[in-house]
Structures are given as C-alpha cells and as structure tokens.
Amino acid sequence: MLPRVRAPAALLLSCLLLSTLLLSSGAFAQQTPGLEVVHTNTTHRFLAVAPSGTAYALKLDDSSRNLYASTDGARTWSYKGRTPLGGSFHVVTVLADGTLLADTERSGAHYLARSSDGGATWTEVLSLGNYRLLTSRNIAELDGTVYLLEYQAFTAQNAPIRLYASGNRGRTWRVKQTFEGHRHGHGLAADPAHHALWAFFGDNIQQSAILRSTQAGSAWKRVISGQNGLVVTSAVLPDGSLLYAQDINWLPGRPYIVQLAPDGTYVQLEALSGAAYSTYAVRAGGFVAGIAREPLGDAYDPAETQAHVWASPDGVAWRDVLQYPRLDPNENVRADVYDELPSGLLVLQLQNVQGFGPGGRGYQLVRFVRP
Numbered sequence: 001m002l003p004r005v006r007a008p009a010a011l012l013l014s015c016l017l018l019s020t021l022l023l024s025s026g027a028f029a030q031q032t033p034g035l036e037v038v039h040t041n042t043t044h045r046f047l048a049v050a051p052s053g054t055a056y057a058l059k060l061d062d063s064s065r066n067l068y069a070s071t072d073g074a075r076t077w078s079y080k081g082r083t084p085l086g087g088s089f090h091v092v093t094v095l096a097d098g099t100l101l102a103d104t105e106r107s108g109a110h111y112l113a114r115s116s117d118g119g120a121t122w123t124e125v126l127s128l129g130n131y132r133l134l135t136s137r138n139i140a141e142l143d144g145t146v147y148l149l150e151y152q153a154f155t156a157q158n159a160p161i162r163l164y165a166s167g168n169r170g171r172t173w174r175v176k177q178t179f180e181g182h183r184h185g186h187g188l189a190a191d192p193a194h195h196a197l198w199a200f201f202g203d204n205i206q207q208s209a210i211l212r213s214t215q216a217g218s219a220w221k222r223v224i225s226g227q228n229g230l231v232v233t234s235a236v237l238p239d240g241s242l243l244y245a246q247d248i249n250w251l252p253g254r255p256y257i258v259q260l261a262p263d264g265t266y267v268q269l270e271a272l273s274g275a276a277y278s279t280y281a282v283r284a285g286g287f288v289a290g291i292a293r294e295p296l297g298d299a300y301d302p303a304e305t306q307a308h309v310w311a312s313p314d315g316v317a318w319r320d321v322l323q324y325p326r327l328d329p330n331e332n333v334r335a336d337v338y339d340e341l342p343s344g345l346l347v348l349q350l351q352n353v354q355g356f357g358p359g360g361r362g363y364q365l366v367r368f369v370r371p
Contacts, residue, residue, distance in 0.1 A: 033286055033311050035321050038345065039365040042356045044068065044077055046339070046349050046363040047092040048100075048136055053342045056080070056092055056100070056119060060357045064088040067119050073341055074365060081120040083113060090132065093139040095146060099169050103133040112148070114170045126164065126173045130154045135277070136338055137233045140188035142197050146170050147217060149185040149199055158207060161185040163199065163217055176217045183207045186232045186247070194240045196262070200231050202247065210242070212262060223264050227253035233338070235281035235315075241265075243315050245276030245289035249297030257289060257310070257318055270318040273308055274300050278336035282368050284344060287312045290336035293326055307335040309348065313371060324353040327360035341365070 044057040047067075055074040058064050065088050069080035083089060087106035094100055100115040102122070112126035131150040133139070139148050148164040158181055165176040179185070182201035189198040199211045199220070210229040211220040223229070227248055234244035241261040248255040257270040257279075275297070278290040291308040293300065309322040326333030334351040341347065345365045356362035 033313050033321075033371055034319075034369045035288070035309060035311055035346070035348075036367040036369050037322075037348075037364050038367055039075065040362065041074070041364070042362040044357075044363065045361050046074065046347050047089065048094045049074070049339045049341055049347065050094045050098050050100075050118070051096060052098060054118060055339075055341070055347075056094075057363075058089060060359075060361055064090075067092075069119060073343055073345070074347065074363070080118070081115070081122065084122045084124055087111065087113070091134075091136055091138070093133075093136040095169060096141060097169065101139055101146075101148075101170050103128070103138075105132070112170075112173075116169075125170060131162075134184070134186060135233060135336075137187035137189070138185065140190040140197065142190040142192060143195055143216065145216065147176070147188055147190075147197060148173070149188050151185050152183070156183065156203075158183060161201065165217060177220070179211075181207065182209065187234075189234045189236050189242065191236045191240055193238070194262075196240065198234065198236070198242065200229070200234070202230055204250075205253075210260065223262060224260060224266060228258070228266055229260075231279075232277045233279055235279050235287055237315070243281075243287060244279045245272060245291065245310070247275045247277065249275045249294050249299055251298050254299050255291075257312075259315070269316060270310070272310070273304050273306075273320075277334055278338055280337040280340075280346070282344075282346065283340055284368070284370075285313070286368050286370065287315050288337050288346065288368070289318075290334060290348075292332050292334045294332050295330050305329070305333075307333040307350075307353065309335050309337070311368065322348075322366075324350060327352045327354045327356075331360075333360070337366075344368070 047056045049055045055070040068077040083104045087104035091103040102113045104113045110128040110132040111124045113122040114125045134151040146166040161179045163177040164173040184202040186200040208230040209225045231244040234242040246255040255272040256268040259267045289310045307324045312318040331352045339347040348364045352360040
C-alpha cells in the first residue's frame with residue numbers, strides 16, 4: 001500500500017482551528033450557502049452549454065442520435081442535428097469558441113465527432129475504438145491547445161491511456177503522451193494562470209494518481225498517488241492548487257473533500273457519505289460537489305441510499321444541501337454539476353433518481369444562494 005500524504009502540521013492545525021472557530025461561533029451556519037431549485041426537467045438528459053448560452057441535451061424518449069438545443073436558458077428544447085453515420089451521443093464538450101466535440105458510438109466503437117455550426121452537422125475526427133470519455137472534463141483547453149484524456153471500461157487491469165492534443169480546435173489530433181500503470185483516465189483540469197495541466201487517473205490504490213505538467217503535456221510530475229488522488233473532476237484554485245471531492249468507494253480510505261497543492265501538500269477538509277463524480281467552482285464564487293451512491297463499496301454507511309450535493313462559500317466550510325433517493329439499487333445514483341448558464345444558474349444533472357424520467361434521468365436548474 002502506498003503511504004498516505006499528509007500536510008505539514010502547521011497547515012493542518014490552521015485548518016482545524018478555522019473549522020473549530022466557525023462551529024463554536026455559529027458562523028458555520030451563517031457562512032454556508034444553499035442551493036435553490038428553480039426548474040426541474042424530467043424529459044431530457046443535459047449534455048453541455050456553450051459560451052453563447054445555447055444548451056444541448058438528449059430527449060429521453062427519442063433516439064440518442066438526435067441532439068436538441070435550447071436558447072432560453074434550458075427551459076424549452078428543439079431538434080438541432082444528429083450524429084454522422086448513425087452513431088449515438090454520449091458526452092459533449094464545448095470549447096471556448098463554441099466548437100462542439102462529442103464522444104459518439106456506433107457499431108460498438110467510439111469516435112470523437114466535431115461540429116463548428118452549433119451542432120447542426122458533425123464530422124468524425126478521431127477514432128477512439130474501445131476507449132471513450134467519462135465526462136466532459138476528459139477534454140480541456142490550455143494555451144491554445146485542446147487536450148483529450150481517454151477512459152476505458154473494457155478491463156479492470158492496467159491499460160495504456162493516451163493523451164491526445166489538437167492545435168486546430170479539434171480538427172486533427174496526435175498522441176501527446178501514453179500513460180502506463182493506470183486503468184482509467186478520469187479527466188483533466190487546466191490552470192491557465194500557471195500554464196499547468198492536471199491529469200487524473202484511477203481506479204484502485206495502485207492505479208490512482210494525479211499528475212501535473214507545465215510543459216504542454218510533454219513531461220509530467222506525479223503529485224500524489226493512491227486513494228488520496230482518486231478524483232473525477234476538480235476545481236483549480238487561484239494559487240494553483242486543486243479542490244476536489246474524492247471518488248472513493250472502498251476501504252481503507254474514506255472519501256473527503258480535500259485540497260492538494262502542486263508540491264503535494266494534502267489537506268482533508270470534510271468527510272463525505274460516498275464517492276464523488278463532480279466538483280465545480282461557481283463563477284461568482286463558491287463551490288458545489290456531487291456525491292454518488294454506487295451499488296458496490298464498503299466505504300458507505302449501509303443505510304445510505306441517496307445522492308447528495310454539498311455546497312461551500314469558500315472551499316473550507318461545507319454543508320450537505322440537497323439529497324436525491326435512488327431509483328434502482330443496482331445502479332449508481334448521481335447528482336452532478338458540470339455546467340453553469342450565463343444567468344448564473346447551475347445545471348444539476350441527475351441519474352437513477354426517484355421521480356425523474358426513464359432511468360431516473362433529468363436535470364434541475366439551481367441557484368447558488370450565498371449567505
């Protein structure tokens with residue numbers, strides 16, 4: 001087993017003192033925000049939102065080949081386009097200039113498709129084969145280059161994980177790096193202020209790690225290994241450190257919200273009920289994290305059957321603000337924020353939740369309520 005990485009005693013003490021002060025003074029309740037649900041949709045699976053405000057989704061009672069778009073803040077939807085050659089949409093990422101990149105599947109193989117006209121027409125630009133994307137955060141932009149870290153689910157053993165790079169907005173791609181010793185490429189995080197690219201790997205203690213590159217993905221430093229580095233998505237803080245909720249299902253570790261500095265300094269901030277699939281930094285300030293309940297795993301309370309959404313005004317004080325009961329005990333129940341509308345409303349994507357559409361899917365628009 002790899003050794004646990006701990007923060008210097010002084011840093012841990014300062015965090016503990018801050019938490020104690022907040023609790024003893026009653027400031028915790030006063031300073032922790034909430035999430036207000038303002039709209040619920042049980043007919044669509046939300047995919048992404050463009051900088052222009054156009055949102056994209058799949059209609060749950062229609063073919064997953066057909067893409068729908070909304071220009072009124074994800075309230076109403078109309079048909080936009082379809083994948084080339086009869087494939088299905090899985091994950092969509094929107095680049096800063098509005099270019100759409102999508103993980104599509106046909107005949108059992110995955111392809112990266114690209115659209116430069118807002119989703120009306122698509123072209124396949126990269127064959128991924130048995131590999132695919134886990135979330136929209138498997139793609140990131142940094143210093144004029146678009147990066148893609150692939151994910152696989154065809155083996156529980158180590159598999160080569162490729163990092164692709166494109167210098168022309170996703171028209172063509174080349175392999176920038178091949179990583180060994182991992183199972184999953186969970187995702188990427190870009191830090192433009194420090195010209196750094198982070199990469200997240202899973203899935204067990206030996207396979208999990210967080211790597212960082214300040215050389216455009218051509219050379220990498222391992223910042224942390226083992227369960228402490230098991231993460232799907234992360235928020236990048238102004239000082240260049242990461243804030244993330246951990247994707248831990250199995251003992252000996254238990255999931256926390258943590259902060260990780262580029263030098264490996266690691267601080268546990270808040271214990272969680274289960275594995276996390278999302279950590280999001282709200283544009284106007286604050287953070288949210290989506291906590292899942294997977295059907296397997298011994299790091300859960302046996303009575304736990306819900307997905308949770310946690311919120312924080314500052315990344316230090318956190319509160320469990322929304323809970324969603326699962327529909328099928330044999331499937332993951334999830335509640336995740338990956339996108340924010342120009343209005344400031346967050347898009348909460350739901351999966352396997354009671355009271356929603358087919359497969360318990362749908363989404364809610366939520367307002368981050370600041371203290």
